[in-house]
Amino acid sequence: MSDLTKLTLKGAVDGLKAKDFSSAEITQAFLTNIEAANPTLNAYVEVTADKAMDMARASDARIASGEGGVLEGAPLGIKDLFCTEGVQTTAGSNMLRGFVPPYESTVTANLWRDGAVMLGKLNMDEFAMGSSNETSAFGPVKNPWKSTGSNADLTPGGSSGGSASAVAADLCLAATASDTGGSIRQPAAFTGTVGIKPTYGRASRFGMVAFASSLDQAGPITKTVEDAALLLQSMCSFDAKDSTSLDVPTPDWTASVGKSVKGLRIGVPREYVVDGMPTEIQALWDQGVAWLKDAGCEIVEISLPHTKYALPTYYIVAPAEASSNLARYDGMRFGHRADQFSSLDDLYATSRAEGFGKEVQRRLTIGAYVLSAGFYDAYYVRALKVRRRIAEDFDNVWGQVDAILTPSTPSAAFALGDKQIDPLTMYLNDVFTVTTNLAGLPGISVPAGVDSVGLPLGLQVIGKALDEATVFQVGAALERAAGFTAKPGQWW
Amino acid sequence: MAIDAATVRKVAHLARIKTPEDRLEPLAQELNGILQWIEQLNEVDVDGVEPMTSNVAQPLRLREDVVTDGGKIDAVLSNAPKSADGFFVVPKVVE
Numbered sequence: 356m357s358d359l360t361k362l363t364l365k366g367a368v369d370g371l372k373a374k375d376f377s378s379a380e381i382t383q384a385f386l387t388n389i390e391a392a393n394p395t396l397n398a399y400v401e402v403t404a405d406k407a408m409d410m411a412r413a414s415d416a417r418i419a420s421g422e423g424g425v426l427e428g429a430p431l432g433i434k435d436l437f438c439t440e441g442v443q444t445t446a447g448s449n450m451l452r453g454f455v456p457p458y459e460s461t462v463t464a465n466l467w468r469d470g471a472v473m474l475g476k477l478n479m480d481e482f483a484m485g486s487s488n489e490t491s492a493f494g495p496v497k498n499p500w501k502s503t504g505s506n507a508d509l510t511p512g513g514s515s516g517g518s519a520s521a522v523a524a525d526l527c528l529a530a531t532a533s534d535t536g537g538s539i540r541q542p543a544a545f546t547g548t549v550g551i552k553p554t555y556g557r558a559s560r561f562g563m564v565a566f567a568s569s570l571d572q573a574g575p576i577t578k579t580v581e582d583a584a585l586l587l588q589s590m591c592s593f594d595a596k597d598s599t600s601l602d603v604p605t606p607d608w609t610a611s612v613g614k615s616v617k618g619l620r621i622g623v624p625r626e627y628v629v630d631g632m633p634t635e636i637q638a639l640w641d642q643g644v645a646w647l648k649d650a651g652c653e654i655v656e657i658s659l660p661h662t663k664y665a666l667p668t669y670y671i672v673a674p675a676e677a678s679s680n681l682a683r684y685d686g687m688r689f690g691h692r693a694d695q696f697s698s699l700d701d702l703y704a705t706s707r708a709e710g711f712g713k714e715v716q717r718r719l720t721i722g723a724y725v726l727s728a729g730f731y732d733a734y735y736v737r738a739l740k741v742r743r744r745i746a747e748d749f750d751n752v753w754g755q756v757d758a759i760l761t762p763s764t765p766s767a768a769f770a771l772g773d774k775q776i777d778p779l780t781m782y783l784n785d786v787f788t789v790t791t792n793l794a795g796l797p798g799i800s801v802p803a804g805v806d807s808v809g810l811p812l813g814l815q816v817i818g819k820a821l822d823e824a825t826v827f828q829v830g831a832a833l834e835r836a837a838g839f840t841a842k843p844g845q846w847w
Numbered sequence: 848m849a850i851d852a853a854t855v856r857k858v859a860h861l862a863r864i865k866t867p868e869d870r871l872e873p874l875a876q877e878l879n880g881i882l883q884w885i886e887q888l889n890e891v892d893v894d895g896v897e898p899m900t901s902n903v904a905q906p907l908r909l910r911e912d913v914v915t916d917g918g919k920i921d922a923v924l925s926n927a928p929k930s931a932d933g934f935f936v937v938p939k940v941v942e
Contacts, residue, residue: 457922556903569901595910599903667885678862685863687937689926699940704865716864720855720874721881723862734885739898741891746899778877779884795902820904 359384360525364429364582365609367528371418371428378418378428381528382411382472385430389474389526395847398511398521400435400493401443402475410472417470426589427470432527434518435476436483437463437573438562442473446564447481447491447514450690450710460562461594462531462573469589474527478517481712482681483538483566486784488516489775490714498546498768499524499843502808509768509810512542512784518576519546523843529577529586533563535570536669537764537788540800543576544763544813547802547841549583549830550576552788554820555795556601558587559594567676568599570669570792580801580831584608587823603821611827617651619829622756626662629765629786635806636762643760643803643814646836647829655756659748664741665790666782671725671738672793677715678722684710717778746794753819758829761787763800763813787815797823799830802839811841850875850882 359381362370370376386404393399407430414428438444438456445451480490487510488496498511499520511520515532519542522530532539534552543550551574558573565571575586588608594600623644644654686692686706693709696702725734765786774781791798800813814833818826852871855878859866920933929936
């Protein structure tokens with residue numbers, strides 16, 4: 356039997372169904388890989404080996420009796436932001452070290468309903484606040500990719516760095532992730548994997564540790580576009596426990612993969628050319644345009660005039676929502692409580708100073724500032740108005756185009772430690788992805804090539820609200836044209 | 848609207864994050880850097896624009912006002928830093 360861990364999710368599900376191999380076999384193969392790789396890559400913060408084998412054997416029993424769901428027996432990694440009943444969930448923070456949820460997130464419950472197997476919980480930036488995985492209380496994740504001729508450790512991106520690294524290094528078939536400003540798509544681009552953030556409201560936020568509630572969405576990181584469609588279908592559902600959950604049916608997105616894109620109109624926004632963007636990113640984008648043209652798409656130059664304001668808007672809206680959401684960590688009912696304190700107020704402040712890392716503290720401080728009396732209108736309300744302008748930019752072009760093509764990130768993966776000095780440099784990572792969070796639109800990152808030092812680069816396809824079908828259709832066309840098959844060398 | 852150490856002290860208190868005195872000035876500089884960058888939002892004409900508080904084009908749902916869950920004292924207390932006799936235990940608040 357060839358190496359089971361190299362299979363795609365679709366390939367594995369089909370092989371399991373055909374009884375070519377058992378879930379216990381493939382699960383064990385992944386656990387062996389994780390054991391060898393994790394001390395170096397640090398992708399998992401907790402490996403649930405016993406639970407995985409129990410779930411695998413239960414799947415095998417269901418397959419043997421002719422039952423089984425669409426993901427039956429498939430071993431997955433779960434970002435440590437999804438609450439998993441009886442399994443520690445930390446969101447990468449010391450604040451939640453030792454927190455064991457007594458309930459299951461809706462997204463993961465959907466996966467178990469469909470027969471998936473949990474291998475463990477994946478590392479991430481603390482409370483999903485970061486673009487390099489370096490804010491995690493469990494230490495940074497390493498990217499399995501390295502530049503040609505360099506031994507420097509690279510970031511897998513963030514905040515879903517553990518998810519991206521684990522998928523790229525064959526430490527799971529696919530992984531769950533979450534995206535508030537680009538946290539699925541940027542790590543996917545940095546690791547040669549596929550990542551999609553669906554339309555806001557498609558995936559339930561119940562049981563996801565909250566960062567910025569009007570922006571947070573769950574989605575998968577996978578090896579192929581088809582796998583992303585398959586896994587996202589399982590993750591999404593209407594959920595009465597999330598007040599912003601959309602009561603709409605989840606389509607069969609796998610049916611969109613492989614469909615011809617002939618006649619589709621693809622927008623290329625001129626504002627996505629940013630200062631200092633490497634020529635290789637521009638070249639890849641041009642290549643993507645050429646591929647889609649060859650496939651019969653009509654290319655339309657479009658304008659999204661408020662694009663440059665998306666990041667500053669995000670850095671008001673997201674910290675403001677975070678400062679409200681994270682007020683719950685007061686050291687009283689759950690989470691870290693300081694040992695030494697002089698008063699109740701001091702207990703709150705000391706618990707939070709001890710429990711939260713530097714970047715989280717920075718964002719909570721910004722959030723408290725922009726919401727404070729005297730600054731609320733000047734910062735927060737203004738940002739919400741600019742947010743509408745950004746969303747209207749998209750509304751104004753949907754008459755002319757069916758989807759939009761952009762680069763996923765303004766650079767390839769950078770070295771760990773490189774961008775920690777200046778928070779603004781780090782924030783610029785999300786320049787191409789953050790607009791879709793603000794507007795609530797679906798966006799996919801597809802690996803499309805490598806740069807001059809062999810690092811993967813991604814292209815992003817943005818679609819209309821609830822039109823993931825076209826996003827998958829165009830993403831799969833790019834995947835076919837790019838024929839991206841590069842894999843990182845196994846140095847760990 | 849430059850931020851000084853006194854403002855950081857006030858905001859850190861609002862955020863309930865204990866911040867040592869020697870961190871106030873460096874934090875003020877950092878926040879000023881970020882807020883200066885954010886100032887570019889003032890270039891945008893937002894006259895008459897309704898603030899966008901949600902990107903879900905539907906009103907929030909209401910449900911029947913009935914008990915749907917409960918009676919899970921052990922689950923609720925399972926992650927408490929301190930609990931006793933079915934209650935959270937917190938430091939003395941009233942002297």
